[in-house]
Amino acid sequence: MTTTTLKKIAEILGLSISTISRALKNHPDISEKTKQKIVELANLLEYEPNVNAIHLRSKKTNVFGLIVPFISNYFYDSFISAVEEESRKNNFSLMILQSGDKTEVELENIKLCRQNRISGLFACLSSDTKNYDAYIKLKDQEIPIIFFDKVPDEGEFNKVTVADTLAATLAANAIIAKNKKNILALFGNKNLLITKKRLAAFKETCNEKLTGIKLTTVHVSNSAEAEKITCKLLGKKTDAVFCMSDEILTGVMKCIQKKKLKIPIDLSIVSISNGFFPKLYYPEITYVETSGYKLGKLAFSSMLSCLGGSTFMQEITTDAVLVEGGSL
Amino acid sequence: MTTTTLKKIAEILGLSISTISRALKNHPDISEKTKQKIVELANLLEYEPNVNAIHLRSKKTNVFGLIVPFISNYFYDSFISAVEEESRKNNFSLMILQSGDKTEVELENIKLCRQNRISGLFACLSSDTKNYDAYIKLKDQEIPIIFFDKVPDEGEFNKVTVADTLAATLAANAIIAKNKKNILALFGNKNLLITKKRLAAFKETCNEKLTGIKLTTVHVSNSAEAEKITCKLLGKKTDAVFCMSDEILTGVMKCIQKKKLKIPIDLSIVSISNGFFPKLYYPEITYVETSGYKLGKLAFSSMLSCLGGSTFMQEITTDAVLVEGGSL
DNA sequence: AAATTTTTAGCAAACATTTCCGCAAAGCTT
DNA sequence: AAGCTTTGCGGAAATGTTTGCTAAAAATTT
Numbered sequence: 069m070t071t072t073t074l075k076k077i078a079e080i081l082g083l084s085i086s087t088i089s090r091a092l093k094n095h096p097d098i099s100e101k102t103k104q105k106i107v108e109l110a111n112l113l114e115y116e117p118n119v120n121a122i123h124l125r126s127k128k129t130n131v132f133g134l135i136v137p138f139i140s141n142y143f144y145d146s147f148i149s150a151v152e153e154e155s156r157k158n159n160f161s162l163m164i165l166q167s168g169d170k171t172e173v174e175l176e177n178i179k180l181c182r183q184n185r186i187s188g189l190f191a192c193l194s195s196d197t198k199n200y201d202a203y204i205k206l207k208d209q210e211i212p213i214i215f216f217d218k219v220p221d222e223g224e225f226n227k228v229t230v231a232d233t234l235a236a237t238l239a240a241n242a243i244i245a246k247n248k249k250n251i252l253a254l255f256g257n258k259n260l261l262i263t264k265k266r267l268a269a270f271k272e273t274c275n276e277k278l279t280g281i282k283l284t285t286v287h288v289s290n291s292a293e294a295e296k297i298t299c300k301l302l303g304k305k306t307d308a309v310f311c312m313s314d315e316i317l318t319g320v321m322k323c324i325q326k327k328k329l330k331i332p333i334d335l336s337i338v339s340i341s342n343g344f345f346p347k348l349y350y351p352e353i354t355y356v357e358t359s360g361y362k363l364g365k366l367a368f369s370s371m372l373s374c375l376g377g378s379t380f381m382q383e384i385t386t387d388a389v390l391v392e393g394g395s396l
Numbered sequence: 397m398t399t400t401t402l403k404k405i406a407e408i409l410g411l412s413i414s415t416i417s418r419a420l421k422n423h424p425d426i427s428e429k430t431k432q433k434i435v436e437l438a439n440l441l442e443y444e445p446n447v448n449a450i451h452l453r454s455k456k457t458n459v460f461g462l463i464v465p466f467i468s469n470y471f472y473d474s475f476i477s478a479v480e481e482e483s484r485k486n487n488f489s490l491m492i493l494q495s496g497d498k499t500e501v502e503l504e505n506i507k508l509c510r511q512n513r514i515s516g517l518f519a520c521l522s523s524d525t526k527n528y529d530a531y532i533k534l535k536d537q538e539i540p541i542i543f544f545d546k547v548p549d550e551g552e553f554n555k556v557t558v559a560d561t562l563a564a565t566l567a568a569n570a571i572i573a574k575n576k577k578n579i580l581a582l583f584g585n586k587n588l589l590i591t592k593k594r595l596a597a598f599k600e601t602c603n604e605k606l607t608g609i610k611l612t613t614v615h616v617s618n619s620a621e622a623e624k625i626t627c628k629l630l631g632k633k634t635d636a637v638f639c640m641s642d643e644i645l646t647g648v649m650k651c652i653q654k655k656k657l658k659i660p661i662d663l664s665i666v667s668i669s670n671g672f673f674p675k676l677y678y679p680e681i682t683y684v685e686t687s688g689y690k691l692g693k694l695a696f697s698s699m700l701s702c703l704g705g706s707t708f709m710q711e712i713t714t715d716a717v718l719v720e721g722g723s724l
Numbered sequence: 725a726a727a728t729t730t731t732t733a734g735c736a737a738a739c740a741t742t743t744c745c746g747c748a749a750a751g752c753t754t
Numbered sequence: 755a756a757g758c759t760t761t762g763c764g765g766a767a768a769t770g771t772t773t774g775c776t777a778a779a780a781a782t783t784t
Contacts, residue, residue, distance in 0.1 A: 412763070414763080414764065414765080415762085425762060425763070427761080427762060427763090451769095452768095452769050455769070
């Protein structure tokens with residue numbers, strides 16, 4: 069079965085290609101009678117416009133690129149989910165690429181995006197990406213870029229991020245409000261902006277001198293390490309543990325189960341999270357929600373305003389709210 | 397900055413477009429000297445072939461469609477991850493679409509795929525999709541389809557599935573080997589083929605008459621329901637719980653935590669799983685691994701052989717192995 | 725009835741690429 | 755040196771769509 073094209077319809081109806089094209093776009097130049105005939109046949113033959121031809125002619129692809137360290141991830145999959153939803157609603161396609169958190173693959177992905185003449189790019193940096201030339205090149209070609217989550221720490225870019233400072237502050241305040249005095253706080257990769265922000269805000273809010281709190285902070289690079297270090301550092305007097313992320317939370321909770329500690333009697337737990345993992349435990353973990361899904365929606369609307377002509381570069385932040393579980 | 401095209405290079409060098417095209421493809425017709433000159437300039441101008449033009453001409457897009465109920469899911473995201481990896485390695489692009497487990501959206505997605513003239517489709521059915529006409533239409537257009545996970549229960553299609561029967565059998569055998577006599581087994585949506593297979597195999601392996609096992613089976617539709625029903629049905633004598641999926645496992649485990657049961661002393665747990673969630677708990681849950689990642693790799697190689705000309709329709713199954721945790 | 729406007733539809737170019745032909749010049753064989 | 759082959763490159767068509775321009779036919783106004 070050959071696919072239906074404008075040409076084919078034109079030949080059958082003895083009309084010109086341009087007439088068919090106009091009729092299907094409801095152009096006023098074509099009479100109602102002709103239009104009807106054409107639309108009918110097009111439906112019958114299940115005509116689908118060839119996007120490649122359209123893109124070629126219009127020099128617009130209506131395809132977005134999306135680069136993410138890993139698809140299979142607590143946070144990114146919900147971000148992707150949101151962007152996919154919006155893309156479909158707005159007649160865009162989505163090309164999703166994962167970098168494996170490696171700069172070299174990230175660069176390769178950017179190249180792929182350029183080859184595909186994407187209309188815009190959603191990008192999350194790999195942990196060790198420090199050079200933004202490839203992105204600047206895209207900008208020079210007037211391809212809008214929305215950075216999310218892990219964003220460049222310098223340069224004029226559009227960024228959407230979760231409310232790192234606010235989230236950490238809310239978490240710390242919640243802990244302080246419960247009069248906890250000996251806090252173990254676990255953070256991720258210390259090079260990441262996201263870590264720096266959360267750490268700074270948490271520390272400042274605890275303000276040890278003022279509150280009389282003893283705060284122990286530590287950096288871990290994955291869940292297993294979080295488990296190990298928690299088991300090691302958890303002292304008799306520790307009365308609260310703060311987890312910067314879901315990955316850390318899962319490690320900490322494994323240690324808690326191992327030590328058979330009663331939450332929240334023996335110990336309080338508070339996390340910053342997307343919201344899924346805290347609900348896995350009983351009692352459910354109290355957390356500050358930073359939603360990947362919301363961030364995705366935000367990123368998309370940001371993209372649309374870029375396409376709409378806005379050249380205003382800014383960093384937008386989602387909100388963060390404390391969700392009470394039973395762990396505090 | 398305008399983008400570089402063959403035409404542009406041709407004009408600068410005073411050569412014809414076809415010469416440029418051939419040179420960049422290392423065609424023997426072009427002399428080494430000319431080739432070198434052309435390649436040099438192309439690199440300098442950062443020439444990237446326009447995929448739309450290529451696809452238009454070749455009538456091949458090298459784009460795969462992938463339809464999945466949800467991106468943000470225990471299983472599918474690892475499947476997607478594998479397919480994305482392979483696609484990139486093999487110079488294909490991937491268009492990922494989620495159906496929200498709704499047949500109507502699934503149909504819309506298929507339409508999108510047709511519009512984009514995809515070279516092949518990876519599809520997972522929505523729970524209540526019973527009509528395969530849209531897929532048959534694709535097949536008629538000679539677009540290969542690889543169904544995965546939730547596959548049609550009739551018709552000539554390519555399917556890749558996890559080893560449902562084997563997995564359930566392995567799990568049951570592991571439980572029997574430990575001499576458990578009173579098993580609670582939780583299964584998902586009873587309309588799904590995957591559920592039917594696992595249920596049948598599990599039941600058969602337990603063979604109550606022969607083994608003297610008391611088996612209680614129940615269907616739940618989500619994690620919360622799994623939790624509730626476990627809390628309700630878990631009797632004093634129950635010595636093992638089987639979970640058909642990760643989603644069910646998380647619900648069951650929440651109940652376990654609530655009841656403060658000691659695993660595996662008070663109760664044994666065995667699950668069929670992708671492998672991530674069992675490692676969240678302490679002790680880690682013993683599970684039969686059915687990897688979404690492996691399934692993705694399998695689906696992709698299946699797709700490649702379809703593109704290679706194989707018209708042989710078959711159902712392929714990944715293997716399944718028991719991974720010992722400490723819950724049995 | 726002639727002139728003008730409106731309606732309706734076709735022509736052709738352009739988007740970037742590939743590839744089948746064709747053709748001239750150079751090299752080769754007798 | 756006449757015929758033959760090889761080398762190196764260009765012309766043009768084709769892929770499916772859109773759109774500015776043009777033009778015939780119909781409807782309307784003088």
